Amino acid sequence: MSAAKTYRVKEAFYTLQGEGAQAGRPAVFCRFSKCNLWNGREDSRAGAICDFCDTDFIGTDGQNGGQYSGTELTALIISLWPDLSAGEPYVVCTGGEPLLQLDEPLIEQLHSAGFSIGVETNGTLPAPAGIDWLCVSPKGASEVVLTECDELKLVYPQTEAPPERFSTFRARHYYLQPLADYRPQLLTSDRIQAANDGLSRNNTAAAVAYCLAHPQWKLSLQTHKLLGID
Ligand SMILES: C[S@@+](CC[C@H](N)C(=O)[O-])C[C@H]1O[C@@H](n2cnc3c(N)ncnc32)[C@H](O)[C@@H]1O
Ligand SMILES: Nc1nc2[nH]cc(C(=O)O)c2c(=O)[nH]1
Ligand code: SF4
Numbered sequence: 001m002s003a004a005k006t007y008r009v010k011e012a013f014y015t016l017q018g019e020g021a022q023a024g025r026p027a028v029f030c031r032f033s034k035c036n037l038w039n040g041r042e043d044s045r046a047g048a049i050c051d052f053c054d055t056d057f058i059g060t061d062g063q064n065g066g067q068y069s070g071t072e073l074t075a076l077i078i079s080l081w082p083d084l085s086a087g088e089p090y091v092v093c094t095g096g097e098p099l100l101q102l103d104e105p106l107i108e109q110l111h112s113a114g115f116s117i118g119v120e121t122n123g124t125l126p127a128p129a130g131i132d133w134l135c136v137s138p139k140g141a142s143e144v145v146l147t148e149c150d151e152l153k154l155v156y157p158q159t160e161a162p163p164e165r166f167s168t169f170r171a172r173h174y175y176l177q178p179l180a181d182y183r184p185q186l187l188t189s190d191r192i193q194a195a196n197d198g199l200s201r202n203n204t205a206a207a208v209a210y211c212l213a214h215p216q217w218k219l220s221l222q223t224h225k226l227l228g229i230d
């Protein structure tokens with residue numbers, strides 16, 4: 001008999017979606033462990049396919065982190081939503097790379113619990129059926145295998161992933177999100193200032209200029225960092 005499937009989760013918490021077309025929407029964030037484009041260790045960031053990640057996704061030691069069955073993970077997500085009778089319950093599956101783990105059985109359980117499901121992905125892996133809001137965020141030279149999405153949210157600038165490469169990708173919304181300072185010491189010591197300073201500020205100005213010149217694209221700010229809410 002094979003062991004029941006489990007999911008490795010770094011952290012799960014309730015906040016506002018900070019980015020993209022759903023910005024401002026209350027959501028439970030479920031951050032799955034691991035990524036296929038970086039091992040998550042600072043000493044190997046330089047050689048990674050994705051080298052600007054702003055997130056710690058190693059292990060299961062974050063808030064509400066752990067290894068869960070689908071039933072346990074669904075119960076955890078339900079417990080983090082404040083009132084199932086108010087609003088449309090929303091869970092954002094992110095990571096790390098959520099498509100390494102998210103599958104149809106978990107999607108079915110979350111739907112049965114009344115949740116709509118958003119996914120934040122780098123686009124390099126096939127997606128299971130049933131996702132309600134798919135956000136694809138291409139990384140460097142990596143191949144995007146997903147062929148359509150609700151929003152394409154491109155971190156800008158990236159030498160190997162310029163917006164022109166994706167202008168004909170099938171998406172309802174096209175966003176540029178300024179490349180933010182990801183230095184870990186800044187992420188912990190002064191995140192609000194880091195979100196407004198130096199590199200982030202220059203990249204924001206460049207993204208604004210690109211959107212103004214190419215109005216297919218809209219600006220996505222990481223509003224949770226500006227507000228310091230997570
Ligand atoms: C940490 S990733 C996890 C989901 C998935 N692996 C991905 O890359 O889309 C969540 C979002 O943060 C964005 N992101 C990561 N590092 C960033 C940075 N330094 N500046 C701006 N956005 C960043 C990603 O592009 C993605 O849209
Ligand atoms: N508030 C908030 N919004 C987010 N949108 C995408 C995020 C992510 O890390 O995937 C994120 C995040 O980490 N926090
Ligand atoms: S693909 Fe996403 S989770 Fe993976 S390293 Fe890049 S930003 Fe981080």
Ligand SMILES: [Mg+2]
Nearest residue numbers: 054055094222
């Ligand atoms: Mg984040």
